[in-house]
Amino acid sequence: MSDPILSTEDLGKTFRDFWRRPRARAVDSLSLSLEPGEVYGLLGPNGSGKSTSIKLILGLLHPDKGRIRVFGKSPRDVKVKHRIGYLPEESNLYPYLDARESLRFTAALFGIDPEEREWRITQLLEMVGLSHTGRRRIGEFSKGMARRIGLAQALINDPDLVILDEPTSGLDPLGTRQVKDIIRSLAERGKTVLLSSHLLADVEDVCDRICILYGGIVRAEGPIRELLQVANHLQLQLEDLDPEKRNQLLNLLEDMLGKRPQLEPSRKDLETFFLEVVAKAREDSGEASGTRKEGELAEFLV
Amino acid sequence: MKRGPFLSITRLTLVEIPRQPALLLLSSTLLLLMASLPFLITHSLGETGKLQRDSNLALLFLGSLLLAVPAACGALGSELRKGRIGALLSKPLSRSSFLMAKFLGVAGVLLAFQIMAIQVTIMSDRASAIEFGVGWKFIVPIFVAALLAYVVAALLNFATRRPFVSSAFWLLLLFMSCAFIYTLFLEGGGDGMIDHGGHSHVDPAGVQAIPVRWDLLIAGILLSLAALMLQALALLCALKLPTLPALSLCSGFFLLGLMSDYLLAERAEQMLWAKVLHGILPNWQHFWMADALTGGGSIPLSYLLPATFYALCWAGGILLLAMAFFERMELQA
Numbered sequence A: 001m002s003d004p005i006l007s008t009e010d011l012g013k014t015f016r017d018f019w020r021r022p023r024a025r026a027v028d029s030l031s032l033s034l035e036p037g038e039v040y041g042l043l044g045p046n047g048s049g050k051s052t053s054i055k056l057i058l059g060l061l062h063p064d065k066g067r068i069r070v071f072g073k074s075p076r077d078v079k080v081k082h083r084i085g086y087l088p089e090e091s092n093l094y095p096y097l098d099a100r101e102s103l104r105f106t107a108a109l110f111g112i113d114p115e116e117r118e119w120r121i122t123q124l125l126e127m128v129g130l131s132h133t134g135r136r137r138i139g140e141f142s143k144g145m146a147r148r149i150g151l152a153q154a155l156i157n158d159p160d161l162v163i164l165d166e167p168t169s170g171l172d173p174l175g176t177r178q179v180k181d182i183i184r185s186l187a188e189r190g191k192t193v194l195l196s197s198h199l200l201a202d203v204e205d206v207c208d209r210i211c212i213l214y215g216g217i218v219r220a221e222g223p224i225r226e227l228l229q230v231a232n233h234l235q236l237q238l239e240d241l242d243p244e245k246r247n248q249l250l251n252l253l254e255d256m257l258g259k260r261p262q263l264e265p266s267r268k269d270l271e272t273f274f275l276e277v278v279a280k281a282r283e284d285s286g287e288a289s290g291t292r293k294e295g296e297l298a299e300f301l302v
Numbered sequence B: 001m002k003r004g005p006f007l008s009i010t011r012l013t014l015v016e017i018p019r020q021p022a023l024l025l026l027s028s029t030l031l032l033l034m035a036s037l038p039f040l041i042t043h044s045l046g047e048t049g050k051l052q053r054d055s056n057l058a059l060l061f062l063g064s065l066l067l068a069v070p071a072a073c074g075a076l077g078s079e080l081r082k083g084r085i086g087a088l089l090s091k092p093l094s095r096s097s098f099l100m101a102k103f104l105g106v107a108g109v110l111l112a113f114q115i116m117a118i119q120v121t122i123m124s125d126r127a128s129a130i131e132f133g134v135g136w137k138f139i140v141p142i143f144v145a146a147l148l149a150y151v152v153a154a155l156l157n158f159a160t161r162r163p164f165v166s167s168a169f170w171l172l173l174l175f176m177s178c179a180f181i182y183t184l185f186l187e188g189g190g191d192g193m194i195d196h197g198g199h200s201h202v203d204p205a206g207v208q209a210i211p212v213r214w215d216l217l218i219a220g221i222l223l224s225l226a227a228l229m230l231q232a233l234a235l236l237c238a239l240k241l242p243t244l245p246a247l248s249l250c251s252g253f254f255l256l257g258l259m260s261d262y263l264l265a266e267r268a269e270q271m272l273w274a275k276v277l278h279g280i281l282p283n284w285q286h287f288w289m290a291d292a293l294t295g296g297g298s299i300p301l302s303y304l305l306p307a308t309f310y311a312l313c314w315a316g317g318i319l320l321l322a323m324a325f326f327e328r329m330e331l332q333a
């Protein structure tokens, strides 16, 4: 078995006031271990300690107890940070820089050389769908746009571990879908993703494993498939069944089981429906959807 | 060009600090006040030149204090906000180099002010060196430079959307330096003089060359070194405090440094605590050379070295303290 990319053991953090009196216990005995290529979700209601855990993992806060290892090193180690990409809960970037300048600045923090840098920036802007913003300043961006640029910043160093604090907050359904696709593609490329969210649908779609926090304590943990299985309940999916065959099937099942099973038409979920409508609207308004690379993983990340 | 994280942060700080309108307003006001002193003081009796020089140098020092605090708070306060510092420090950038980069940024902006202040001091000193009048031609360029900086910055903002405030600040430095260099080529006070009635006339006594007092440059450098200590202190304060409390704290230190000899010098000979305190507190007396300049005295260059050493040690000590503190600080990511 390979070494975990990220592991925490019995991590604890209590916020204290000026006199060192405990004020809020944000995280308590958190033990995680992330394998390469895995998408791990931190789930929990507001104030359950998701962001605090992430800040501990990044070395921005100091734990009261426990141990953190990122790539086998302490999170305070500057070298480790070359391999991490982080999207904060609120991205509060320099408001007067435009998208490209802002990414340039981030690239400079990683010491990426200019030629490589420009190439990456172009791809990232396409990926997050911001290549058309030109000289507009980030301060003028909408919340979702700021989020997208934050995601691009988090990926500019081609990180092996991507930490995303509520990546889809503020994004429209289309953006949400794109971000989810990006996360999945990252994982397919062998990158490890740790994300926090309280949007359950998002977590369900992208995560391999999740843990549910409440009051800073892990209440459930495991592969999402196992956690969501309902015992003794099976689903059967059929397409294009004509009424006659349908009746035959129901009779057959009734004979076999002794009771008549329930039959319902499948529904598409609202997300799929919404995306279909938007895609159609886009086509109608003449935006060729074939040419855009939005939502596709940038080439350098491959 | 490939830029390391350190230089990127410094560069961004140099652009960011002068974005604060307060900084531009304060520095322009101070500079113009310094430039106007020859008019304001000419009527007083006695040593006009000395009063004028002393006031200008004092304004340079006090101005550095007044600018250093908002500059440091602006440089750090906005960065320590949620969503910014976390994004920055999750990059390969150690906390101490982040802080050092910020300090360099603050020092750079302050240096710009100090350069301008020294230039204005020298120019207005020459203006007031003329007996019975004011050397207009040494003063007018200062006002022209300020006006030009504002106008060009406004035009730039209109044409290229460059931020007005920070371009005005850096243009002020540029034009003030041009004005200074221009006045270096001027000699006498003759043709540019007015008498107190406001009429221009040629005074035979004013035709003699008015020398540039370069020792004012050295006096200015010494005060800038002293200000470096205040800048380090301002940065330390800015880690935790908003602008106003930081300003009060730094001003308190400033006053203590002014009075340190008066309060402690005598006692230091008998009591250990006074001696220690006297040693630790910054002592501005070491940097105040204005008195040496009266009566044609000058500052020996050899004095600069120990003063530089003193200031750098003191500022370095405070910076180390700030780094140690910042290293352990919890960040609101």
Ligand SMILES: Nc1ncnc2c1ncn2[C@@H]1O[C@H](COP(=O)(O)OP(=O)(O)OP(=O)(O)O)[C@@H](O)[C@H]1O
Pocket (backbone or CB within 6 Å): A015, A016, A023, A024, A025, A026, A044, A045, A046, A047, A048, A049, A050, A051, A052, A053, A089, A198, B332
């Ligand atoms: N700087 C702080 N000082 C004191 N308490 C804090 C601080 N930051 C967080 N807390 C407390 O720690 C707990 C966990 O906060 P955290 O931000 O980690 O929650 P979260 O799970 O990210 O919530 P959300 O979904 O709202 O983002 C909360 O009770 C919060 O009040």
Ligand SMILES: [Mg+2]
Pocket (backbone or CB within 6 Å): A050, A051, A052, A089, A165
């Ligand atoms: Mg949170």
